[in-house]
Amino acid sequence: MNRQDVLETARKARRAGLRLGVSGTAQKDAALGLMAEGLSEKRALLLEANAEDVGSARQRGMPAAFIDRLTLTDRTLKSMVDGINEVRALRDPVGEITKAWTRPNGLLVARMRIPIGVILMIYESRPNVTADASALCIKSGNAVILKGGSEAINSNRAIAGVLSDALEKAGLPSEALQFIDTPDKEVLYEFLRQDEMIDLVIPRGGGALIKAVAEHSRIPVLKHDKGICHIFVDAGADMGMAKRVCFNAKVQRPGVCNAMETLLVHRDAAQTFLPDMADMYRSAGVEIRGCDRTRAIVEDIKAATEQDWSTEYLDLVLSVRIVDSLEQAIEHINRYGSHHTDSIITRDVGSSMRFLREVDSSTVLVNASTRFSDGFQLGLGAEIGISTSKLHAFGPMGLEELTAQKFVIMGSGQIRE
Amino acid sequence: MNRQDVLETARKARRAGLRLGVSGTAQKDAALGLMAEGLSEKRALLLEANAEDVGSARQRGMPAAFIDRLTLTDRTLKSMVDGINEVRALRDPVGEITKAWTRPNGLLVARMRIPIGVILMIYESRPNVTADASALCIKSGNAVILKGGSEAINSNRAIAGVLSDALEKAGLPSEALQFIDTPDKEVLYEFLRQDEMIDLVIPRGGGALIKAVAEHSRIPVLKHDKGICHIFVDAGADMGMAKRVCFNAKVQRPGVCNAMETLLVHRDAAQTFLPDMADMYRSAGVEIRGCDRTRAIVEDIKAATEQDWSTEYLDLVLSVRIVDSLEQAIEHINRYGSHHTDSIITRDVGSSMRFLREVDSSTVLVNASTRFSDGFQLGLGAEIGISTSKLHAFGPMGLEELTAQKFVIMGSGQIRE
Numbered sequence: 001m002n003r004q005d006v007l008e009t010a011r012k013a014r015r016a017g018l019r020l021g022v023s024g025t026a027q028k029d030a031a032l033g034l035m036a037e038g039l040s041e042k043r044a045l046l047l048e049a050n051a052e053d054v055g056s057a058r059q060r061g062m063p064a065a066f067i068d069r070l071t072l073t074d075r076t077l078k079s080m081v082d083g084i085n086e087v088r089a090l091r092d093p094v095g096e097i098t099k100a101w102t103r104p105n106g107l108l109v110a111r112m113r114i115p116i117g118v119i120l121m122i123y124e125s126r127p128n129v130t131a132d133a134s135a136l137c138i139k140s141g142n143a144v145i146l147k148g149g150s151e152a153i154n155s156n157r158a159i160a161g162v163l164s165d166a167l168e169k170a171g172l173p174s175e176a177l178q179f180i181d182t183p184d185k186e187v188l189y190e191f192l193r194q195d196e197m198i199d200l201v202i203p204r205g206g207g208a209l210i211k212a213v214a215e216h217s218r219i220p221v222l223k224h225d226k227g228i229c230h231i232f233v234d235a236g237a238d239m240g241m242a243k244r245v246c247f248n249a250k251v252q253r254p255g256v257c258n259a260m261e262t263l264l265v266h267r268d269a270a271q272t273f274l275p276d277m278a279d280m281y282r283s284a285g286v287e288i289r290g291c292d293r294t295r296a297i298v299e300d301i302k303a304a305t306e307q308d309w310s311t312e313y314l315d316l317v318l319s320v321r322i323v324d325s326l327e328q329a330i331e332h333i334n335r336y337g338s339h340h341t342d343s344i345i346t347r348d349v350g351s352s353m354r355f356l357r358e359v360d361s362s363t364v365l366v367n368a369s370t371r372f373s374d375g376f377q378l379g380l381g382a383e384i385g386i387s388t389s390k391l392h393a394f395g396p397m398g399l400e401e402l403t404a405q406k407f408v409i410m411g412s413g414q415i416r417e
Numbered sequence: 418m419n420r421q422d423v424l425e426t427a428r429k430a431r432r433a434g435l436r437l438g439v440s441g442t443a444q445k446d447a448a449l450g451l452m453a454e455g456l457s458e459k460r461a462l463l464l465e466a467n468a469e470d471v472g473s474a475r476q477r478g479m480p481a482a483f484i485d486r487l488t489l490t491d492r493t494l495k496s497m498v499d500g501i502n503e504v505r506a507l508r509d510p511v512g513e514i515t516k517a518w519t520r521p522n523g524l525l526v527a528r529m530r531i532p533i534g535v536i537l538m539i540y541e542s543r544p545n546v547t548a549d550a551s552a553l554c555i556k557s558g559n560a561v562i563l564k565g566g567s568e569a570i571n572s573n574r575a576i577a578g579v580l581s582d583a584l585e586k587a588g589l590p591s592e593a594l595q596f597i598d599t600p601d602k603e604v605l606y607e608f609l610r611q612d613e614m615i616d617l618v619i620p621r622g623g624g625a626l627i628k629a630v631a632e633h634s635r636i637p638v639l640k641h642d643k644g645i646c647h648i649f650v651d652a653g654a655d656m657g658m659a660k661r662v663c664f665n666a667k668v669q670r671p672g673v674c675n676a677m678e679t680l681l682v683h684r685d686a687a688q689t690f691l692p693d694m695a696d697m698y699r700s701a702g703v704e705i706r707g708c709d710r711t712r713a714i715v716e717d718i719k720a721a722t723e724q725d726w727s728t729e730y731l732d733l734v735l736s737v738r739i740v741d742s743l744e745q746a747i748e749h750i751n752r753y754g755s756h757h758t759d760s761i762i763t764r765d766v767g768s769s770m771r772f773l774r775e776v777d778s779s780t781v782l783v784n785a786s787t788r789f790s791d792g793f794q795l796g797l798g799a800e801i802g803i804s805t806s807k808l809h810a811f812g813p814m815g816l817e818e819l820t821a822q823k824f825v826i827m828g829s830g831q832i833r834e
Contacts, residue, residue, distance in 0.1 A: 018751060022775045095774065101796060107785060109795050112773070116807050195631065199807050214612065220637050220808045241830035248832035334435060356529070356825045357512065358439045368524060368828025377833070378526050378824065379518060390533050390616050390821040391637045392809040404807040407795065408773045411785025413658035415665035416794070 001182055006190040009145065009178055010197035013118045016173035017143030021115040023172060025092040028139055031170035032088035035138075036081045038162040039131065047072055049158035050127065057151055069125050070152055080131040080159075087135040090381045093400050094141045097408075108410040113403040115141030117199035120191055122147045122213060124205035127155035133202075134163050134177055136384045140402035143176040145191065145198070149205075150183030157181055185212075192217040204385050222397070225388040226312040227257030227340035229370040232329040232355070234346035235268035241367060242269075242345040243277055248369045249343070251284045255314045257386060258341050258363075258373040262309060262319045264329045267293070270322045274298050286316045293322040309336040326351050334360045339388055341365070341373035341395075362388065362395030418599055423607040426562065426595055427614035430535045433590035434560030438532040440589060442509040445556055448587035449505035452555075453498045455579040456548065464489055466575035467544065474568055486542050487569055497548040497576075504552040507798045510817050511558045514825075525827040530820040532558030534616035537608055539564045539630060541622035544572040550619075551580050551594055553801045557819035560593040562608065562615070566622075567600030574598055602629075609634040621802050639814070642805040643729040644674030644757035646787040649746040649772070651763035652685035658784060659686075659762040660694055665786045666760070668701045672731045674803060675758050675780075675790040679726060679736045681746045684710070687739045691715055703733045710739040726753040743768050751777045756805055758782070758790035758812075779805065779812030 001009075020028070039046065050072040057067055093113050100110035119142045123129045130146055137144035148156035160179035168174040180187065192201065195218040203213040204224045214221050231249055233242045249260035265273055270293070278298040281288055288294075289304040298320070308319040309332070323329045333342050343365035344355040352366040363373040373396060375383025380398030387393045393401035418426075437445075456463065467489040474484055510530050517527035536559045540546045547563055554561035565573035577596035585591040597604065609618065612635040620630040621641045631638050648666055650659045666677035682690055687710070695715040698705055705711075706721040715737075725736040726749070740746045750759050760782035761772040769783040780790040790813060792800025797815030804810045810818035 018777060021777070103794075103796055107789060107795075114777075114807075117777075214635055218631055220806065238830070245830060245832055252833055352827075360435065360438070360531075360534075361823065363824040363826065365826040366828060368826055368831040369833055371833040372524060372826065372828075372831065373824070377520075378524075378826075379520050389637065390531075394821045395824045404811045406778065407780040407790070407812045409780065409782040409785055409789065409795075410769070411783060411789075413655070413662060414785040414789065415662055416669055416786055416788040 001180070001184070001187045003190055006187060006194065009180075010118070010191065010194040012175040013143040013145055013178055014197045016176040017115065017118045019173050020138070020143055020176040021094070021117070021141040023141070025094075027170060027172060028092065028141065029088050031138060031167050031172050032084055032135060034166035034169050035131075035135065035163045036084040036088070038166045039077065039081050039084070039159070042158070042162050043074070043077060046077065046155070046158050046162070049154040052154040053152050062151075066125065070127070070155075072127060072155060076128060080128050083128075083132050084135045087139050087382055087399075090139065090399055092139065093403050098405060105414050106412060107414055110408050111405045112408045113400070114406050116402060116404050118143045118145065118197060119402070120145045120147065120198050120201045120219065122188070122201065122203040122205070122209065124149040124209065125151055127152045127159060129204065130156045130159040131163065133384055134160070136382055136399060136402060138167070138176065140399050142402055145178050145180060147180040147188055147191070153181070153183060189216045192219060195219045202385060220391070221389070222385070222387045222393060223389045224385040226338050227259070227386075228262065228310060228312050228336065228338040229258055229260050229340055230262045230264055230333050230337060230342045231260050231370065232264040232323075232326070232333070232342070232344045233266060233269050233273055234326065234344060234348060234351050235266040236347050237269060237345040238347060239273055242273060243280060245343070245345055245367070245369050246277060247280050247284070249371055250281065250286060250318050251316070252369075252371055254316050257312075258370050259314070260318070260370050261311065261313055262321065262336070264332060265294075265320065265322050266326075266329070267322050267324055270294070270297055274320070281318065284316070286318055289317065289319045291321040294320045312338070326354060330355065330358045337361060340386070341370045343368060343370050362386070418597070418601070418604045420607055423604060423611065426597075427535070427608065427611040429592040430560040430562055430595055431614045433593040434532065434535045436590050437555070437560055437593040438511070438534070438558040440558070442511075444587060444589060445509065445558070446505050448555060448584050448589050449501055449552055451583035451586050452548075452552065452580045453501040453505070455583045456494065456498050456501070456576070459575070459579050460491070460494060463494065463572065463575050463579070466571040469571040470569050479568075483542065487544070487572075489544060489572060493545060497545050500545075500549050501552040504556050504799055504816075507556065507816055509556065510820050515822060522831050523829060524831055527825050528822045529825045530817070531823050533819060533821050535560045535562065535614060536819070537562045537564065537615050537618045537636065539605070539618065539620040539622070539626065541566040541626060542569055544569045544576060546621065547573045547576045548580065550801055551577070553799055553816060553819060555584070555593065557816050559819055562595050562597065564597040564605055564608070570598070570600060606633045609636060612636045619802060637808070638806070639802070639804045639810060640806045641802040643755050644676070644803075645679065645727060645729050645753065645755040646675055646677050646757055647679045647681055647750050647754060647759045648677050648787065649681040649740075649743075649750070649759070649761045650683060650686050650690055651743065651761060651765060651768050652683040653764050654686060654762040655764060656690055659690060660697060662760070662762055662784070662786050663694060664697050664701070666788055667698065667703060667735050668733070669786075669788055671733050674729075675787050676731070677735070677787050678728065678730055679738065679753070681749060682711075682737065682739050683743075683746070684739050684741055687711070687714055691737070698735065701733070703735055706734065706736045708738040711737045729755070743771060747772065747775045754778060757803070758787045760785060760787050779803070
């Protein structure tokens with residue numbers, strides 16, 4: 001793709017987006033139905049394309065976990081199909097009036113949800129994102145330009161082709177869903193300069209990807225950055241609850257962004273809480289790294305360094321710090337955390353309210369596991385990612401977060417004096 | 418200012434913002450009261466500083482309109498003071514719960530308004546923006562870094578100093594309001610790279626300023642770009658209303674972004690509407706540039722060129738085009754407009770609904786003047802600008818648009834299975 005191709009792709013997306021944006025719910029849902037059907041029907045073709053990607057990943061000696069994320073099976077295909085059908089069943093946010101009021105001069109002012117326009121979705125390895133993200137963008141009336149990882153390029157091309165055909169069959173512009181069919185970084189950077197045509201960039205992936213996108217983009221970027229999540233166990237907390245929740249937040253699925261990375265314990269709770277908790281972690285294979293006071297209570301653990309407080313392990317590793325007060329806990333979280341998800345375990349109403357207000361993160365919980373920071377778990381019905389930028393959307397993003405709002409105003413000839 | 422100074426300023430703003438963000442409404446309102454008082458008390462000092470700016474503008478031979486915008490008088494000072502007091506009287510958006518629901522597992526999920534954090538405000542000539550923008554940022558709990566035009570640097574420095582002192586007197590961090598005391602463009606560009614510390618950039622001013630900011634910024638930018646606003650007079654519209662509204666939208670204040678620049682007329686309304694309308698415009702000194710069909714009806718007017726359709730005149734100039742249908746009007750607006758403000762004059766419900774839905778602009782009106790696209794007129798209580806970007810805020814921005822929302826969740830020990 002040269003510069004002209006990029007421009008042409010972006011222009012087509014803009015035009016297609018305008019048409020898709022004013023299409024009715026029935027037509028969009030019909031397209032989603034055909035997308036799901038298409039993926040089922042083209043099963044053999046998709047698995048074949050995926051086998052190419054998996055083959056070359058094997059040749060390059062990629063690790064097993066990588067191959068696992070890359071591989072399409074009948075089961076992952078089915079879950080892609082189910083995912084599209086679930087999005088189809090969700091309420092269409094476009095056209096919703098979120099607020100309305102009347103002005104003294106009789107003007108009726110309302111805010112109406114509209115699609116954002118054209119979304120550039122940049123992601124890595126997992127080919128199912130191609131289907132998941134497309135379904136959410138189409139349902140919310142947005143044109144999408146997909147840029148997947150080079151390691152899944154054959155799978156993504158095949159999936160995107162099926163989805164784009166389905167749009168056309170439903171009478172919608174197939175160019176509302178386009179796939180960037182080259183791993184060339186310069187092409188991506190050229191797309192990131194098309195701020196006249198593209199409204200939003202969503203990068204999902206590692207820190208290096210997100211940094212590169214933010215640096216090269218003239219288009220607004222909703223970052224889906226790392227999660228350095230905390231739980232603070234307050235003095236007087238229910239010890240049973242604290243242990244259950246802290247265990248869940250670290251161990252249930254350590255490789256995801258909403259898993260806990262640092263445990264903060266009030267000094268008055270440390271003696272009763274930490275020894276038992278440490279035993280539970282040990283039996284689950286969790287490596288603990290503690291501050292000096294923690295190491296005085298829990299034996300045979302490594303010292304946590306300054307570096308540990310700002311590390312996202314994504315693994316069975318946990319840093320533990322004893323703090324003197326709620327204030328110190330909040331200070332620690334706002335300083336070392338990533339504004340993602342943090343929880344307090346407490347019996348005290350005052351502490352809970354202060355924690356909710358003062359922790360500067362997208363999701364703040366009282367007496368619950370950090371693992372609930374997830375669009376499905378919170379009842380958004382879907383999730384295109386978890387935004388760590390405050391603008392527009394902060395935290396788990398569902399369909400509504402893929403819309404903007406305009407002012408619509410009904411008058412009867414009003415003029416300004 | 419060198420690189421290190423920029424970093425230090427941004428860091429101080431971040432720290433101050435965290436403190437300001439969790440301050441109560443009473444304390445913020447006290448600060449706003451002291452800001453208003455301070456400006457009244459320091460009247461002599463402010464007028465003196467302003468005289469320096471006006472003097473050097475005169476020396477450079479700047480035009481009268483420019484000098485007029487730059488000059489502070491007792492009247493403009495009073496309106497700054499009144500403006501701050503009005504913002505003080507508005508409801509504090511921070512902490513507001515906008516939505517709440519319960520999940521099947523008993524989790525209570527809510528969305529709470531929080532400040533955005535640190536806002537970099539970039540503006541030109543008018544020194545009153547220093548006070549207006551500061552009041553809105555402080556009320557909504559945001560730290561603000563102000564970068565005014567070099568031509569008003571003495572006035573802005575003096576105003577910002579008074580406001581910042583008032584914060585300190587109210588027990589709030591004075592660094593929540595900082596002023597970039599240099600016209601050096603490289604310093605501004607360095608600020609625009611501080612995406613770790615600054616959350617949002619709002620540029621208000623000419624196209625060149627906005628373009629430069631968007632190109633250099635790694636921080637999300639809410640553009641306040643030009644307004645190429647349209648009115649479409651539908652077939653069968655109330656001719657009296659159409660003339661009144663079209664006259665108002667062009668003539669009442671032609672130099673602002675929500676004034677009409679292009680009038681579209683349905684071919685079935687053209688013969689009865691255009692001759693009278695043209696007479697009214699002529700008597701008000703409006704120059705009309707028309708399409709061929711318009712020129713066949715209205716004599717002695719210039720031909721509108723392709724360039725005219727995408728020009729923001731900000732003056733008593735109007736381009737007029739006759740269109741065949743509602744579709745063609747919508748197409749014209751979405752193609753040549755700037756997604757700002759557009760209105761339809763019609764008696765037909767179907768046309769009005771279609772226009773509201775399909776015109777891709779931040780404010781879309783039925784039977785009312787485009788001049789209502791304004792935070793005060795729409796009842797937002799204030800206005801920091803009019804966003805032409807869709808992300809986060811689209812159209813007039815008030816206090817609420819200076820907030821983000823986080824998820825706050827109350828549980829009773831829930832974990833994920």
